[in-house]
Amino acid sequence: MKINFKNILIALIEKEFKSYLRSINNFMNIIVFMIAIIILFPLTVGPSEEKLTLVSNAIVWIALIVSIIPTLDKIYISDFKNGWLEQYYYSPLLLEIIILIKCFVFWFFLIIPLTIFIPIFSILLNIPFLIIFWNIIIFAIGSLGFCLIGSICSSLTLGTKSTNLISPLLILPLAIPIFIFGNGVVEAVKSNYDPLPNLYLLITVCLILLIISPLISAYSIKIALTK
Amino acid sequence: MINYLANPNRFLNFIKPIEFSIGVFSFLFIFIGLYLSLFNSPEDYQQGDTVRIMYIHVPFAWFASFLYLSISIASIFFLIWRHPFADIIARSAAPLGLIFSILTILTGSLWGKPMWGTWWVWDARLTSMLILCIFYFAYIGISNAFPRKIDGSKPAAILAIVGMVNLPIIKFSVDWWNTLHQPASIIRFDGPSINQEMLLPLVIMLLGFLFMSIFIILINIKTNLIYKKYQSEILKLGWLDV
Numbered sequence: 001m002k003i004n005f006k007n008i009l010i011a012l013i014e015k016e017f018k019s020y021l022r023s024i025n026n027f028m029n030i031i032v033f034m035i036a037i038i039i040l041f042p043l044t045v046g047p048s049e050e051k052l053t054l055v056s057n058a059i060v061w062i063a064l065i066v067s068i069i070p071t072l073d074k075i076y077i078s079d080f081k082n083g084w085l086e087q088y089y090y091s092p093l094l095l096e097i098i099i100l101i102k103c104f105v106f107w108f109f110l111i112i113p114l115t116i117f118i119p120i121f122s123i124l125l126n127i128p129f130l131i132i133f134w135n136i137i138i139f140a141i142g143s144l145g146f147c148l149i150g151s152i153c154s155s156l157t158l159g160t161k162s163t164n165l166i167s168p169l170l171i172l173p174l175a176i177p178i179f180i181f182g183n184g185v186v187e188a189v190k191s192n193y194d195p196l197p198n199l200y201l202l203i204t205v206c207l208i209l210l211i212i213s214p215l216i217s218a219y220s221i222k223i224a225l226t227k
Numbered sequence: 228m229i230n231y232l233a234n235p236n237r238f239l240n241f242i243k244p245i246e247f248s249i250g251v252f253s254f255l256f257i258f259i260g261l262y263l264s265l266f267n268s269p270e271d272y273q274q275g276d277t278v279r280i281m282y283i284h285v286p287f288a289w290f291a292s293f294l295y296l297s298i299s300i301a302s303i304f305f306l307i308w309r310h311p312f313a314d315i316i317a318r319s320a321a322p323l324g325l326i327f328s329i330l331t332i333l334t335g336s337l338w339g340k341p342m343w344g345t346w347w348v349w350d351a352r353l354t355s356m357l358i359l360c361i362f363y364f365a366y367i368g369i370s371n372a373f374p375r376k377i378d379g380s381k382p383a384a385i386l387a388i389v390g391m392v393n394l395p396i397i398k399f400s401v402d403w404w405n406t407l408h409q410p411a412s413i414i415r416f417d418g419p420s421i422n423q424e425m426l427l428p429l430v431i432m433l434l435g436f437l438f439m440s441i442f443i444i445l446i447n448i449k450t451n452l453i454y455k456k457y458q459s460e461i462l463k464l465g466w467l468d469v
Contacts, residue, residue, distance in 0.1 A: 152389070156382040160372035169365040170386065173358045173393070216385060223381045 008093055009101065016105040019078075026071055027110060031117070033067035038121050049126065056125035057135070057186055060118060061179075064139065065146075068111065072150030073157060073167035075106055076221065080158050089225055096214040099151060099221070103213070107147045115139055134189050138182045138202065145206035148213035149174045155217040158224035177205045233312050235452050242445055250442045256435030263428035280338040282428055285413075286436040287331040288356070292397055294324035294440065295359060298366070299391045302384035314380045315455070317387065318370060319447030323440055325363035331356055343407055351400035352408035355393060362390040376458075 020027075041059045045051055079085045088098045115136050122132045153170040160166065184198035232238050264282035271278035298317045305313035335353065336346040347353065370376075370383035401410045413419045419426060 156369060156386060157372065159378065160369070161374065162372055166365060166368045166372055169361055169368060173361050173365075174389070176358065216389065220382055220385055223385075227375075227378050 005093070008091075012098065012101055013105055016102060017109055020105070020109045023078075026074075027113070030067045030071060030110075030114065033070075034063045034114075034117060034121075037063040037066060038124065042125075052125060056122075056127050057131065059125060060121050060127070060135065061182075063121065064114060064118075064143075065175075068114075068143070068146065068150075069168055069171060070164070071110065072146070072171060073154040073164075075102060075147075075151055075154045076158060077154065080224065085221060086225060089222070095218040095221065099155075099214045099217045100210075103144075103147050103151050107144050111143045111147060112140065114143075131186060131189055134185055134195060138185055138199070141199075141202055141206055142178045142182050145178050145202075145209045146171075146175060148206070148209040151217045152213050152220075155220040155224065158221065159227060178202065181205060233310055235312060235315075238312070239449070239452070246442070246445055249438050249445070253435050253438030253442050256431055256438060258435075260428050260432035260435050263431060268428050269422065269424050274342060277338060277341050278425075280334055281425075282432050284331065284334040284338060285429060286432050287327050287334060289433065290436050290440055291324055291327035291331050291356075291359060292394055294320050294327065295362070295387075295390070296394060298324065299387045302387040305380065305384050306388070311380075314384065315448055315451045316444070317384065318380075319444050319451055320440075321363060321367050321370070322447070323443050325360070325367060327440075328356065328360040328363055332360065348407050350406045350408055351404040352397070352406050355397045355400050358393055359390075359397060362386075362393060366390070 038059065041055075041063075042052060045055065076085060079088075089095055091098070118136050118139060119132055122135065127135075149171055152174070153167045156170065157166055181198050181202040185195045185202065188195040188198055232241060260282065264279055268279070268282075270276055298320050301313045301317040301320070304310060305317065332353075335356075339348070340346050366383055366386055369386055370379040373379040398411075400406060401408055412421045413426075413429075421429070
């Protein structure tokens with residue numbers, strides 16, 4: 001096989017996809033956690049419909065975000081342990097591009113499939129169809145930003161003993177703009193305003209992260225490798 | 228000057244004679260400032276005596292964000308010129324900043340209860356201050372999370388620089404959003420809008436807090452330097468597990 005950019009790209013995506021396919025446990029973990037949260041909320045808030053409609057959208061969001069966070073900080077950890085990251089570091093391709101590909105693959109194969117659960121949970125919690133539609137769009141865009149933030153955090157915590165303790169502290173403050181603008185879209189739809197300005201701001205945040213995150217992650221991976 | 232002081236030994240020699248006087252200054256300024264603010268300043272026409280919380284709330288808030296700024300500047304120095312002393316300064320300032328940010332939130336909620344009627348609102352200013360507190364926690368957490376303490380310096384420095392985004396948000400949150408927190412009244416384009424009699428004790432308190440934070444950071448720097456010497460001594464002796 002000839003070694004050029006295209007072939008390396010395809011090989012990389014194939015390798016990542018296979019590794020996600022083989023660790024299907026991770027994906028099942030997310031789903032089980034999500035279902036647990038969705039079931040627990042109506043039991044703790046009380047089954048009355050008025051109370052639930054106030055918080056139903058938030059419940060879906062919390063279920064998605066909280067269940068993603070434990071996997072977010074493990075984007076690089078297995079590659080770091082079995083030496084793949086060093087191979088990436090010495091490969092002719094820029095580390096930033098490899099990180100970008102890894103984030104995209106993570107987003108595409110692990111996070112995007114979760115969107116099929118949004119309609120199911122939303123119907124369980126009586127969310128109107130228009131909002132379900134917008135929720136899926138926001139989640140698809142916002143989760144890319146979320147993955148990029150997770151890439152920063154997981155590369156910063158490479159080699160630490162207590163990753164689970166620090167990473168939520170790192171992820172939450174950085175992800176706040178995504179929550180604010182995502183919520184802005186839903187609020188605008190609920191009160192019949194134009195949701196597009198907030199959506200554009202959300203896309204802006206994700207684009208800024210798309211530029212910054214690979215640079216920071218590559219730098220901190222280099223630091224982690226030279227220890 | 229900075230190059231001269233960047234050597235730990237010269238730095239220790241430089242601060243030895245002035246360290247004690249900085250401590251005395253901080254004590255004096257805070258003492259005078261507390262006296263002026265508690266007994267010799269006017270009541271607010273709306274808030275009455277509770278306005279006196281301001282004289283400690285504002286210095287705590289200012290120095291919580293100012294210390295974060297100095298940590299991130301020291302981190303930039305550390306990442307670019309790789310000088311270990313910048314890292315020691317950043318590490319020494321972090322616990323103090325964490326305490327200041329927690330105390331800002333505590334005094335603010337004590338002030339908010341009588342004035343706004345709640346301990347806490349999810350207001351832009353308050354939330355961004357809480358995020359600053361979380362950044363401090365994350366900084367301290369990540370700088371101590373590695374088996375060898377030195378390995379945590381660079382990730383922590385990167386985090387400190389990333390967290391700098393939050394500082395302008397704290398400063399301008401009262402202008403950008405419609406908040407319950409009052410707008411800026413000291414650093415403004417058209418000069419301070421605060422009463423002269425209230426400004427004097429506040430300025431004295433701010434000076435006192437400046438000296439106090441310098442004093443405490445100097446003590447922390449000395450402690451960290453001693454710890455570093457101890458580590459290198461252990462390395463010389465050949466005990467591997469540091």
